Amino acid sequence: MRVVTGDECVAECERHGTISSVSMMLVGAQLPGTYLLTHLGSAIRVLEGDEAQAIDDALAGLAEAVEGRPFEALFADLIAREPELPAHLREG
Known part of the structure; x- marks a missing residue:
């Protein structure tokens, strides 16, 4: 908000x-x-503004997915990068 x-x-x-x-x-x-x-x-x-936008996009993406509409564009920050393990799960 x-x-x-x-x-x-x-x-x-x-x-x-x-x-x-x-x-x-x-x-x-x-x-x-x-x-x-x-x-x-x-x-x-x-x-911050960019974090607020990412959260808003994620909420909109969930709503679109529930309705069976395309939602991938609203998760561009996740789709456009390789997944990373959290630091505590990475090999030493």
Whole structure:
């Protein structure tokens, strides 16, 4: 979501034209235009614009897949690269 206005406790945030009240207790006051990862009405983490776009694309891709529509383009960041093991699973 993107902050529209608010303070350290509550912000009005927008996603796809819908405005929602979001608790800011975990992240504090944020400037208008700041992207947030939210869950159940609470801001969990401040996001950079590219990360917010990747999350939005992934959510849209899941919705497209459920509806049986093409979704691969929304996961371009995953399709266009070789998979990598997490560091703790790589050989020493």
